[in-house]
Amino acid sequence: MANFKALLFGGPSSLPDHERTQFVTSLTEKVKHRLGAGYEHFVHDGEFTTVDGEEVAVFRWAARTAVAE
Incomplete structure (x- = not known):
């Protein structure tokens, strides 16, 4: 299983x-x-950025949901 670094x-x-x-x-999949x-829900739309010389997937905020009681 691959792991991707995400921002x-x-x-x-x-x-x-x-x-x-x-x-x-x-x-x-959403984060x-x-x-x-x-x-807080974040989604990846294909964007990447470089942080400290490493390519990182950008997940942008999409929505907020409440914790179910």
Whole structure:
């Protein structure tokens, strides 16, 4: 199973910088990141950027959903 380095872009400013870089197993599935009482959803549209000489997939913020009670 391949791991891709991903950068979470956009969304709430309360999402700490150190949580914006993650490893994902798929570029076609949403990244669902828990933050507070909800989930921030990020999607990849084919964009990549270079960070410290490494190519990283850019996942842009798409939506927020609440945690089910």
